Amino acid sequence: MNFQKRLLRAEPNFRILAKLWQVNWLYVLLICALAMVGYCALYSAAGGSSRPFAGPQTIRFAIGLVMMVCVALMSPRVLTRLAWPLYGLSLVLLVAVLRMGHVGKGAERWLVIGGVQLQPSELAKIALVLVLATWFHRVSYRRMVNPLYLLPPAAMVLVPVGLVLKEPNLGTGVIIGVVGATVFFGAGMRLWQIALLLLPLPFLGKLAYSHLHDYQKARITTFLNPESDPLGAGYNIIQSKIALGSGGMWGQGYLHGTQGQLNFLPEKQTDFIFTMIAEEWGYVGGIAVIGLLMLMVVGGMLIAMRSRNQFGRLLGLGIATNFFLYCAVNLSMVMGTIPVGGVPLPLISYGGSAMLTVMFGFGLLMSAWVHRNDQFGEGEDRS
Amino acid sequence: MIGRRKTLQRLMSRPDADTPSRGVFTRRALVVLGAQMAAFGLLGHRLYGLQVLEGDHFARMAENNRVSRRLIAPPRGRVVDRFGIAVAANKVNWRALLLPEETSDIPGTLDRFSALVPIEARDRARIEREIRHKRRFIPVMLHDFLSWDDMARIELNAPSLPGVLIDVGTTRNYPFGPLLAHVVGYVAPPGEKDVAQDQTLALPGMRVGRAGIEQTQDGLLRGQVGAVEVEVNAVGRLMSELSRDEGQPGDEITLTIDSGLQQAVLGRIGDQSASAVVMDCRNGEVLAMVSNPSFDPSLFDSGVSQAQWQEWATDPRTPLINKAVAGVYPPGSTFKPAVAMAALQAGTLSPTDRIFCPGYLDVGGTRFHCWSRYGHGSLTLKEALKFSCDVFFYEVARRTGMDAIAAASHNFGLGTNLDIELPHTRPGLIPTPEWRRAHGQHWNGGDTIVSGIGQGFVQVTPLQLATYASRIASGRAVQPHLVRAVSGRLGASAEGSHWPALDMPEPFLNQLRVGMYAVVNEEHGSAPKARLDIPGVQMAGKTGSAQVRHVSRALRESGHFDSSLLPWEYRPHALFICFAPYDAPRYAAAIVVEHGNAGAAVAAPLARDIMTDTLTRDPSNRKEPPGQVVAEVEDFG
The missing domain is CATH 3.90.1310.10 (Penicillin-binding protein 2a (Domain 2))
Incomplete structure (x- = not known):
C-alpha cells in the first residue's frame, strides 16, 4: 500500500496507455528481428529442431519482451531510486558467486538460485550503468572539474570489475570497465583528467597479466599462434575459421553447414553461433547480421542523445555501449581477432541469463526514450 | 516515423540545447558512436577476408582435414x-x-x-x-x-x-x-x-x-x-x-548363485511346475533359485516373435514369471512354526501345554477338521509339529489372535518385502483384521482359525519361505541376496554373519527346531521321506499342502476324496521348508511344487535330494567349484 502511494507520488501522470504509445515500437521491431535470426540459428544448431535450444529461447525472449515493456513504463524518478538497491544486490550476488558459484570451464561464473542459473556479472553491468547515470545526473558538469566528485563513481566501477576479474572472467571484467569508462566520458570528464588517468595504464596491464590464470594465458598465447596446438586451446579458433571459410560468399545453405552440423564447431549454440550463421548464410548473411547489430547500436545512441535529462542520456549511452561491446567482443572472438572468452552474442546466442539482462537493459533504454522530456532533480546549473 | 524525423531535426538544429552537459554529451556520444561504427566496419572487413578472400583456403581445410x-x-x-x-x-x-x-x-x-x-x-x-x-x-x-x-x-x-x-x-x-x-x-x-x-x-x-x-x-x-x-x-x-x-x-x-547347484536342483525338479530356493542360512546368500518352466533369455536381444510371446504369455505354468519371488502361495502347514512362535511369545502356549485333538474343532457353530479323521489325541507342541496336527494349531491360533501371528510372521520375513536384487517381486500377504477392514470386509473368528494352518488369505513366496527357514535355523534376521561382489569387491554380507539376532528367545526357536527335527527324523513323523542318507547329518523340515480349492465336508467325509484325481490346476500345492545340518545349520531351502498334491509325498523327497546335493557340493565352504556335476542333466529347457 505504502509502496503504491510512493510510486504514485513519484509519478503523478500514471497513464499507462499514453506511455505505451510513447514506446519506440520501431526499435522493438528491430529487437524482434534479431531474436528471429537467433531462433533460426538455434533451430539449425539443434540439427533442424526447435528442441532443445530454439523453443526454450523463444519463451525466454517473450518473457524478456514483457519485462522490457514493464521497465520502459517506469519513470526515471523510480529508476534512480531503484539504482542503489539493484547495485547492492548485484555486488552481493558477485560475492556469492565467488563463494559458492558453479565452476564452468575453469571459472566460477554461475549461481543457481531456485533452479535458475544466474550470471551475476551480467546484472552487475546494467546495475553499474544505472548507478553511474544516477550519480552524474546529480553532479553538475561544472562540478566535475573537481576530481573528488569522480572518486565515488570510480569506486563504483572498480569494485564489480575487481570481483568479476577474481571469478576469473577476463572478458566480462574488461567489458564492465569499458562501459564504466564510456559513461565517465559521456558525463563530461575533462580531457586532462583522462590523460592523467591513462599514464599509469601500461604498468597496470603488466600487473594484470601476472595475475592471469593459466588457462587465460594459454588463450592469449594460442591466439598468437593457434596452429601450435590444433586439438587443444587453439581448436576452437581453427574450427571457427574453417567454418567461416567454408561458408564463402553465399553460404552452404540453411541447415547444411558441414562444420556446424557435423559438430566440428564447438559451443555452436552459445559463443560460436555467429560462425554457424556465417557458414550457412555466407558472407552475405554474416554482414546482414552485423548490419542489424549496427542499427541497434545507432538507434540506442540516438535515443540517448534525444533525452533532455542527463540520467536518460547516460543510461542510453551505457546500455548501447554495453550492447556494442558484447557484439564486438563476440564477433572478434569467433573471427580469431581477440582471445576466446565466454561472451555470447546478445539476443542470438542460447542462454537465459544473458537474454534476460539484455532485455532488461533495453527496457531501461526504452524508459529513457519514453521519459525523454522529463526534467527532475538534475544537479545542473541551467543557462 | 514522424517522431524520429523530429528527433533528428532537433538534434541537428540545436546540438547543444538546454544545458552545457547536453552539448558535451552529444559531441562525445557522436565520437563514441563513430568509434563503434568503425569497429563494426573493421569486423565486416575481417569477415570479408576470412570468408571470401581466404575462404578457399579454409574451405579446403574443411574438406581435407576434419576432426x-x-x-x-x-x-x-x-x-x-x-x-x-x-x-x-x-x-x-x-x-x-x-x-x-x-x-x-x-x-x-x-x-x-x-x-x-x-x-x-x-x-x-x-x-x-x-x-x-x-x-x-x-x-x-x-x-x-x-x-x-x-x-x-x-x-x-x-x-x-x-x-x-x-x-x-x-x-x-x-x-x-x-x-x-x-x-x-x-x-x-x-x-x-x-x-x-x-x-x-x-x-x-x-x-x-x-x-x-x-x-x-x-x-x-x-x-x-x-x-x-x-x-x-x-x-x-x-x-x-x-x-x-x-x-x-x-x-x-x-x-551368490552356484550354477552347478542350480543345475542339480533343476535336474531334481525335472519338468514339474515348481520353484526352489537354497540359501546359506547364516549370511543370506542365495545359492540356487529355480523357477520352472523357464525361457531362453537370449531371444530378447534380437527381438521375440509374436508367436513365441503369445505362447509364453498364455502358458498356465507361467514361464515368464519368476515363481521364487513373484509366485504367491498359501504356505499350508509350513506356516505352523510361525504360529507356534507367535503363541509362545504371546504366552498363550507353553512348551509343556497339551491340547487334545479329537479330529475336529467346533468354533462358533462351524466345524474345522483335522487332516486325520480320527484325531491325534493329546499333543504337546513338538508332537503337534511332528504330526502336523491341524486342530492343535486351530486352537493355538484361536488363543493367540491374528495380530500376534502376523507380527511373528513378519519377523520371520513372511509377507514382507525382502529387498532382494530382483525386479517385480511380490510381498505376499499375512492377513490381519485391519487389512480386512481396509477392504471393507469383516474379519471372522474362522479366518484366524484357518490362518493357523496357513490357509485362507495367507500368501507367501518361496523366497520368503527359504528366508523363514534360514531365520528359524540361525536365529538371525538374515536377508536373502544375490549379489556377492561387484568387480571383485565383496559385498558387506559375503562373509560371516553380521545379521542382528531375531527378536525371539532362543529356547522358543529351539522348540521349533526340535519339532522340525521330529518331522523328518522321528518314528511316525510326517515326512520320513525327507531323511538324509548321509551318515551323521540330519535335516529338519516341515511339510505343507496348500489347498487351492475349497473341499466340502461331505466330499471329505465320504472317504472317496483323492486330490490326485482332480484336474491339475485344482490339486493342492506341495511345499517343504528345511535346513541342515540340524546340529550346526548352514543351508536352508524351500520347495514349492505347483499342484504337486502333498508336501510329504512330493516335496519332501525333492527337498532331501536337493539338500543332499547342496551338502555334497557345500558351495559356501569352497573356493573352487566341485569337479563333477552332481546330477547329470540332459537338457535343462
Missing part, C-alpha cells in the same frame, strides 16, 4: 556365478550400420540394401524413424547378426551402398540359457523413453536390462561411454585416429 569425435559403447559388464563361471557374457555380433550424413539418397540405399539382405517392413519403419530423429552423424542399425554370406554380399556391393558400414558389436549371451533366466534376466535394445532419459543409449550396441539382475544392476553393468577422436575426410572416411578413450567397461557382477 570428429565419435562415441563408443562400453562393453557391458559380465555376470558370473560365485565361482566365476560366466552366466551372462558378450558375444561378437556383425551388423550393418547406416551413417545418414554420408548418403544423399537414403530410400535408394535402403532399397538396394534390402535387395541383398532382406529387411522386414517393421524394421524398415524403425530405421526410417531413427534416421529422422537421430543426429545425422549417429549411425543407425540396419541389420543385426549378419552371416558371413550377408557380409560378403554387402562388401561386394559397397560402391552402390554409400554410408553403409559393417561394424563389429557385441550381443548379450547367456551360456546357461533358461537355467538362470529368472535370476539373471535379459537385456533388450533401449526404447525411445530410455533414450530420452540418457542420450548415450542411442549408440548402437547399447542395451538396457529388462529383468532380473540385468535390470536391477543396470547402472553398474552399463559402464561409461568412451570416445575416439578421428580425422575424417570430406565424405567422412576415417583418415587417422588421434586419441581414444575406451570408456569404462561395465562392472562385473558376481552372484
Whole structure:
C-alpha cells in the first residue's frame, strides 16, 4: 500500500496507455528481428529442431519482451531510486558467486538460485550503468572539474570489475570497465583528467597479466599462434575459421553447414553461433547480421542523445555501449581477432541469463526514450 | 516515423540545447558512436577476408582435414556365478550400420540394401524413424547378426551402398540359457523413453536390462561411454585416429548363485511346475533359485516373435514369471512354526501345554477338521509339529489372535518385502483384521482359525519361505541376496554373519527346531521321506499342502476324496521348508511344487535330494567349484 502511494507520488501522470504509445515500437521491431535470426540459428544448431535450444529461447525472449515493456513504463524518478538497491544486490550476488558459484570451464561464473542459473556479472553491468547515470545526473558538469566528485563513481566501477576479474572472467571484467569508462566520458570528464588517468595504464596491464590464470594465458598465447596446438586451446579458433571459410560468399545453405552440423564447431549454440550463421548464410548473411547489430547500436545512441535529462542520456549511452561491446567482443572472438572468452552474442546466442539482462537493459533504454522530456532533480546549473 | 524525423531535426538544429552537459554529451556520444561504427566496419572487413578472400583456403581445410569425435559403447559388464563361471557374457555380433550424413539418397540405399539382405517392413519403419530423429552423424542399425554370406554380399556391393558400414558389436549371451533366466534376466535394445532419459543409449550396441539382475544392476553393468577422436575426410572416411578413450567397461557382477547347484536342483525338479530356493542360512546368500518352466533369455536381444510371446504369455505354468519371488502361495502347514512362535511369545502356549485333538474343532457353530479323521489325541507342541496336527494349531491360533501371528510372521520375513536384487517381486500377504477392514470386509473368528494352518488369505513366496527357514535355523534376521561382489569387491554380507539376532528367545526357536527335527527324523513323523542318507547329518523340515480349492465336508467325509484325481490346476500345492545340518545349520531351502498334491509325498523327497546335493557340493565352504556335476542333466529347457 505504502509502496503504491510512493510510486504514485513519484509519478503523478500514471497513464499507462499514453506511455505505451510513447514506446519506440520501431526499435522493438528491430529487437524482434534479431531474436528471429537467433531462433533460426538455434533451430539449425539443434540439427533442424526447435528442441532443445530454439523453443526454450523463444519463451525466454517473450518473457524478456514483457519485462522490457514493464521497465520502459517506469519513470526515471523510480529508476534512480531503484539504482542503489539493484547495485547492492548485484555486488552481493558477485560475492556469492565467488563463494559458492558453479565452476564452468575453469571459472566460477554461475549461481543457481531456485533452479535458475544466474550470471551475476551480467546484472552487475546494467546495475553499474544505472548507478553511474544516477550519480552524474546529480553532479553538475561544472562540478566535475573537481576530481573528488569522480572518486565515488570510480569506486563504483572498480569494485564489480575487481570481483568479476577474481571469478576469473577476463572478458566480462574488461567489458564492465569499458562501459564504466564510456559513461565517465559521456558525463563530461575533462580531457586532462583522462590523460592523467591513462599514464599509469601500461604498468597496470603488466600487473594484470601476472595475475592471469593459466588457462587465460594459454588463450592469449594460442591466439598468437593457434596452429601450435590444433586439438587443444587453439581448436576452437581453427574450427571457427574453417567454418567461416567454408561458408564463402553465399553460404552452404540453411541447415547444411558441414562444420556446424557435423559438430566440428564447438559451443555452436552459445559463443560460436555467429560462425554457424556465417557458414550457412555466407558472407552475405554474416554482414546482414552485423548490419542489424549496427542499427541497434545507432538507434540506442540516438535515443540517448534525444533525452533532455542527463540520467536518460547516460543510461542510453551505457546500455548501447554495453550492447556494442558484447557484439564486438563476440564477433572478434569467433573471427580469431581477440582471445576466446565466454561472451555470447546478445539476443542470438542460447542462454537465459544473458537474454534476460539484455532485455532488461533495453527496457531501461526504452524508459529513457519514453521519459525523454522529463526534467527532475538534475544537479545542473541551467543557462 | 514522424517522431524520429523530429528527433533528428532537433538534434541537428540545436546540438547543444538546454544545458552545457547536453552539448558535451552529444559531441562525445557522436565520437563514441563513430568509434563503434568503425569497429563494426573493421569486423565486416575481417569477415570479408576470412570468408571470401581466404575462404578457399579454409574451405579446403574443411574438406581435407576434419576432426570428429565419435562415441563408443562400453562393453557391458559380465555376470558370473560365485565361482566365476560366466552366466551372462558378450558375444561378437556383425551388423550393418547406416551413417545418414554420408548418403544423399537414403530410400535408394535402403532399397538396394534390402535387395541383398532382406529387411522386414517393421524394421524398415524403425530405421526410417531413427534416421529422422537421430543426429545425422549417429549411425543407425540396419541389420543385426549378419552371416558371413550377408557380409560378403554387402562388401561386394559397397560402391552402390554409400554410408553403409559393417561394424563389429557385441550381443548379450547367456551360456546357461533358461537355467538362470529368472535370476539373471535379459537385456533388450533401449526404447525411445530410455533414450530420452540418457542420450548415450542411442549408440548402437547399447542395451538396457529388462529383468532380473540385468535390470536391477543396470547402472553398474552399463559402464561409461568412451570416445575416439578421428580425422575424417570430406565424405567422412576415417583418415587417422588421434586419441581414444575406451570408456569404462561395465562392472562385473558376481552372484551368490552356484550354477552347478542350480543345475542339480533343476535336474531334481525335472519338468514339474515348481520353484526352489537354497540359501546359506547364516549370511543370506542365495545359492540356487529355480523357477520352472523357464525361457531362453537370449531371444530378447534380437527381438521375440509374436508367436513365441503369445505362447509364453498364455502358458498356465507361467514361464515368464519368476515363481521364487513373484509366485504367491498359501504356505499350508509350513506356516505352523510361525504360529507356534507367535503363541509362545504371546504366552498363550507353553512348551509343556497339551491340547487334545479329537479330529475336529467346533468354533462358533462351524466345524474345522483335522487332516486325520480320527484325531491325534493329546499333543504337546513338538508332537503337534511332528504330526502336523491341524486342530492343535486351530486352537493355538484361536488363543493367540491374528495380530500376534502376523507380527511373528513378519519377523520371520513372511509377507514382507525382502529387498532382494530382483525386479517385480511380490510381498505376499499375512492377513490381519485391519487389512480386512481396509477392504471393507469383516474379519471372522474362522479366518484366524484357518490362518493357523496357513490357509485362507495367507500368501507367501518361496523366497520368503527359504528366508523363514534360514531365520528359524540361525536365529538371525538374515536377508536373502544375490549379489556377492561387484568387480571383485565383496559385498558387506559375503562373509560371516553380521545379521542382528531375531527378536525371539532362543529356547522358543529351539522348540521349533526340535519339532522340525521330529518331522523328518522321528518314528511316525510326517515326512520320513525327507531323511538324509548321509551318515551323521540330519535335516529338519516341515511339510505343507496348500489347498487351492475349497473341499466340502461331505466330499471329505465320504472317504472317496483323492486330490490326485482332480484336474491339475485344482490339486493342492506341495511345499517343504528345511535346513541342515540340524546340529550346526548352514543351508536352508524351500520347495514349492505347483499342484504337486502333498508336501510329504512330493516335496519332501525333492527337498532331501536337493539338500543332499547342496551338502555334497557345500558351495559356501569352497573356493573352487566341485569337479563333477552332481546330477547329470540332459537338457535343462
